[in-house]
Amino acid sequence: xxxxxxxxxxxxxxxxxxxxxxxxxxxxxxxxxxxxxxxxxxxxxxxxxxxxxxxxxxxxxxxxxxxxxxxxxxxxxxxxxxxxxxxxxxxxxxxxxxxxxxxxxxxxxxxxxxxxxxxxxxxxxxxxxxxxxxxxxxxxxxxxxxxxxxxxxxxxxxxxxxxxxxxxxxxxxxxxxxxxxxxxxxxxxxxxxxxxxxxxxxxxxxxxxxxxxxxxxxxxxxxxxxxxxxxxxxxxxxxxxxxxxxxxxxxxxxxxxxxxxxxxxxxxxxxxxxxxxxxxxxxxxxxxxxxxxxxxxxxxxxxxxxxxxxxxxxxxxxxxxxxxxxxxxxxxxxxxxxxxxxxxxxxxxxxxxxxxxxxxxxxxxxxxxxxxxxxxxxxxxxxxxxxxxxxxxxxxxxxxxxxxxxxxxxxxxxxxxxxxxxxxxxxxxxxxxxxxxxxxxxxxxxxxxxxxxxxxxxxxxxxxxxxxxxxxxxxxxxxxxxxxxxxxxxxxxxxxxxxxxxxxxxxxxxxxxxxxxxxxxxxxxxxx
Numbered sequence: 001x002x003x004x005x006x007x008x009x010x011x012x013x014x015x016x017x018x019x020x021x022x023x024x025x026x027x028x029x030x031x032x033x034x035x036x037x038x039x040x041x042x043x044x045x046x047x048x049x050x051x052x053x054x055x056x057x058x059x060x061x062x063x064x065x066x067x068x069x070x071x072x073x074x075x076x077x078x079x080x081x082x083x084x085x086x087x088x089x090x091x092x093x094x095x096x097x098x099x100x101x102x103x104x105x106x107x108x109x110x111x112x113x114x115x116x117x118x119x120x121x122x123x124x125x126x127x128x129x130x131x132x133x134x135x136x137x138x139x140x141x142x143x144x145x146x147x148x149x150x151x152x153x154x155x156x157x158x159x160x161x162x163x164x165x166x167x168x169x170x171x172x173x174x175x176x177x178x179x180x181x182x183x184x185x186x187x188x189x190x191x192x193x194x195x196x197x198x199x200x201x202x203x204x205x206x207x208x209x210x211x212x213x214x215x216x217x218x219x220x221x222x223x224x225x226x227x228x229x230x231x232x233x234x235x236x237x238x239x240x241x242x243x244x245x246x247x248x249x250x251x252x253x254x255x256x257x258x259x260x261x262x263x264x265x266x267x268x269x270x271x272x273x274x275x276x277x278x279x280x281x282x283x284x285x286x287x288x289x290x291x292x293x294x295x296x297x298x299x300x301x302x303x304x305x306x307x308x309x310x311x312x313x314x315x316x317x318x319x320x321x322x323x324x325x326x327x328x329x330x331x332x333x334x335x336x337x338x339x340x341x342x343x344x345x346x347x348x349x350x351x352x353x354x355x356x357x358x359x360x361x362x363x364x365x366x367x368x369x370x371x372x373x374x375x376x377x378x379x380x381x382x383x384x385x386x387x388x389x390x391x392x393x394x395x396x397x398x399x400x401x402x403x404x405x406x407x408x409x410x411x412x413x414x415x416x417x418x419x420x421x422x423x424x425x426x427x428x429x430x431x432x433x434x435x436x437x438x439x440x441x442x443x444x445x446x447x448x449x450x451x452x453x454x455x456x457x458x459x460x461x462x463x464x465x466x467x468x469x470x471x472x473x474x475x476x477x478x479x480x481x482x483x484x485x486x487x488x489x490x491x492x493x494x495x496x497x498x499x500x501x502x503x504x505x506x507x508x509x510x511x512x513x514x515x516x517x518x519x520x521x522x523x524x525x526x527x528x
Contacts, residue, residue, distance in 0.1 A: 053239060058178045062187050064237050065171045066194045068132065068230045072164050073198030074205060075139060075223040076104070079157070080292045081206025081322040084299065085216040090150040094446075094460070098439030101292045103154045105432035107161030109424050112169050116420020117260055119170040120413055125238050128167050129231050135163020136227030143220035163227075169419040176407045176415060177241040182345065185404050189341040192399040196333015196392075199291060203326025243412045263417045272356075272409045272488035273418060275481040279359060280402045281426040282474020286370070286395060286467045288431020289438050293464060294388070295322040300457040301377040301384065310453055328389055336362070336396025344401050352489075355401050356481035362397035364475035369394065371468040374461050395471070405481070409488040411495045438463045 053061070079086065079100060087097055118127055142156035172188065179187050206219040213219075258266075267273055298321035302308040308320075340358055347354035373387035410418040441463035449455040 053178065053241065057239070059187075061178065061238050062175060062190060064230075064233045065174065066191050067233065068128075068167060069171065069191060070194035070198035070201070071223055071226050071230055072167060073195050074202040075135075075160070075227075076164070077199045077202030077291055077326075078206040078219050078223065079202075080295060081203040081326065082210050082216040082219050083292065083296055085210065086153075089147055089216070090153070091147075092150060094439035094442045095436065096150070096439075098292065098436035099154060100157055101288065101435040102432055104157040104161055105288070105427045107158035108164045108168075109161075109427040109432055111161055111165035112420040112423040112427075113417070114420075115166045116169045116417040116423075119173065119416030119420075120243075120263075123240055124170045124174060124416075125234060125240050128170055128238075129234050131163045131166020132227055132234070133231050135160055135166075136224040136231070138162070139220060139227070140224035143217045165420075165423075168423060169416050172403050172407065172419060173243075173412075173415040174238070174241065177243055177412065184407065185341060185345060185400070188403050188407075189337055189400040192403060193334055193337050195399055196337065196396055197330050200326040200328070200330030200333065203295065203322045203329065207320075207322040207326070258413070260417070263414045264421070266414065267410070267418055267421060270409060270488055271484040272481050273406060273422075275477050275484070276356060276359070276402055276405045276409075277422045277425045279356075279363065279474045279477035279481065280398065280422065281430040282363060282470050282477065283395060283398050283402075284426040284430030285434045285470045286366075286474075289434040289464060289467050290370075290392075291431075292435040293438055293460060295325050297374075297377070297457075297460050297464060298325060298381070298384070300453065300460060301381055303453050304378060304457045305381060307381065324385065325388075328385065328392065332389055332392035333396045333399075336393040337399050339393070340397030341400050343397075352486050353482040355405050356478045356485055359398045359401050359405075360475045360478035360482070362394045362475075363471050363478065366391045366394035367468040367471040367475070370471065371465060374464055374468075377461060378457070405485070409485070409492050411492050434467075438466070441466070 083097055083100075086100070087093070090096075115127060115131070138156050138159040142153060142160070145152045145156070172191065175187050175191060176184060205222055206216075209219045209222055210216045299308070302321065303310045340362060344354050344358045347358065351357070369387045369391035373384045373391060376383040376387060406418055406422060407415060438460075442459040445459035445462060446455055449459070
């Protein structure tokens, strides 16, 4: 029935026997005027018949997924909003502070392939419900840890990665199975608005709840209650659409999952996927470093400039920089994601390589502004905020576009696995280690100078300059993606429509109709 989600938890969610009848008007493959091999885009009525969901219901599902995405990032950066207080409470240095984020990201990174494998094979809705419920309980428990148990805080932050891994690998694939073409790009942009907005709200909620309650522990007790609401919304609103149905011909058989190793081999041979993932790794490195350390750096800058008193043991640290940085993150995220999607959409009409080129421009453009924001911090905090605003806006242009690239260069039955391994790569080489690396470099530099507030500021300033260099490398990776994007997108489209055999097949040819007969032609002649 269209009104209920009856898919068993441990079964395929897109059984072909439950699919629409081939040849239904409005479905892919039923439009006789379409050229063979061309991507066929169903209209709104066709999408409703394929998915069994009305446009309003599909939009409501995206709204629920967006809310949960916002909540995930809000929780992640609540800790950054109260980091100076956590350092005081547990009496730890910069390197130990960096471990809080590193442990969380490492857990998230390890668990992502597990949920990617499950998400390509089992009911995605129930996987997300279980992960978010567990995450909410662990987050609440982390707010009751005594000061002599810092290791327990690290453990609980690591377990929080279960919730993010269960959600981040799966949610974009649900959107991909509800929408196509420009509709999908728009919905992904809405979904990824939640990343910067949620991150900014994390800083704001962390700093303001601490101020109101007089205790930073209460900042960690906000998101668990909202997580319970998220589980209820998932259970009551979200339905599981059939995988890949909106992209295949009605007369072609549904795609069946291949083995995990076959998925990995296919992804490794996909240069657009690997290079765009490397580019996104640079984005993760920069955003992970700034997310944890920017408020602390801005506070130290104000101390050096004499605009605020230093954060001494026993005193509550100033939260104004966390609040301001949170607002900047919200604004630049909304502006950057929207700007990136709109520029890419317009350029795509004349340049099929527009997506990776816009990503490259965003990263290469952000690097000098981030460098200037660090260089100006000792002279003018206003100039620092201006350059951070511009740099973060350019950096945020990548979020939705990278997700869209993955969805159209990877076939539907591999998308959760691809999301998972993009997460692994981007976090392994990106924000899993970057907060700790920045903190470690800062501590090493401080040891070589006499202790002072100026040396604390200078050490963190120099270590954060590594972000500008990494951003430039990421831009180069996206330029490489632009070389391969057209061919990889075409291969994925033909796979989804059943017109191209699996990679690695002994016969690298496809069947096309020619003058009433089926003729085998080389793949290269179709991809040109």
